[in-house]
Amino acid sequence: MMRYDLVIFDNDGVLVDSEPISNRVLAAYLTELGHPTTYEESIRDYMGSAVHRIHDLVLERTGRQLPADFDTTLHSRIFEAFDRELQPIKGAAEVLEYLVASGIPYCVASSGTHERIRVGHARTGLDEWFEESWIFSAEDVGRGKPTPDLFLHAARSMGVEPARCVVVEDSPLGVQAARAAGMDVYGYTGMTPAERLTEAGVNGLFGAMAELPQLLA
CATH class of the missing domain: 1.10.150.240 (Putative phosphatase; domain 2)
Known part of the structure; x- marks a missing residue:
């Protein structure tokens, strides 16, 4: 469940x-x-x-x-x-496919601009997995990570209480923002050393996207 x-x-x-x-x-x-x-x-x-x-x-x-x-x-x-x-993170599309098949809502909340997010998704083919209303940028709130504003804005826009949200992050600043928003957060160690994400307050760590569904379940 x-x-x-x-x-x-x-x-x-x-x-x-x-x-x-x-x-x-x-x-x-x-x-x-x-x-x-x-x-x-x-x-x-x-x-x-x-x-x-x-x-x-x-x-x-x-x-x-x-x-x-x-x-x-x-x-x-x-x-x-x-x-x-630019390439997609290996396994990212499969995770999104799993969430869709499982009926689990998701969105993206990025420090990048809306243009940067759209360009990146278009270049990697991930645009098919995101409706425009599921994309949130630091542009929307003025103050980016490590403040919690962006994640709180995303939760509010998606109609979900912060405590019922989980964030998937790869940077200490993002982890700090998620924790400040009152959300659980799992840290992807593809580029960031596990100890830096642990120090920032992650609830768990994973090194490959294939491991994420089990953490969320």
């Missing part, structure tokens, strides 16, 4: 394998702008967060603001890389 009334998926790194691509592009762009950043530092500081966090941290650390066209240029470069490289 299903323990939850709604499964909320993070997108980047959970449904689409975009984190290596986007963090490589981000690190290179920040370095180009005079803010030397390695790929590993980008993963550590920005993975799972909305783009406003990049602006906030750069300003806090350097006292300099990023260019006005930073977001537009960053997304353009990421989308170009998506065209060449």
Whole structure:
């Protein structure tokens, strides 16, 4: 018997394998702008967060603001890389198929923009599994993860109490947001070390999508 009334998926790194691509592009762009950043530092500081966090941290650390066209240029470069490289997370489509067959509602709540989510789903074929009303972005709430706003907005929009929701995440910031929203959360260790997700407060860990249905049941 299903323990939850709604499964909320993070997108980047959970449904689409975009984190290596986007963090490589981000690190290179920040370095180009005079803010030397390695790929590993980008993963550590920005993975799972909305783009406003990049602006906030750069300003806090350097006292300099990023260019006005930073977001537009960053997304353009990421989308170009998506065209060449983006793949779905192995097993993601099968998990969504399982949820549909089981009659279990689900949605996606991502720090990325609506455009980024749509582009990623279209490139990987996952768009067939999501109605527009099942897609939520940090754009909808103003404050992204680690605040709980996005997950609470998704639950409210889907008509489910937070305590009856479970979140599937791969970043410590996302785990913190889910816990702050009063939701259970399972951590995908595809890119993030298990200990970092454990420290953030996950209820359980899994390393392959095929393991997720059993955790949810």
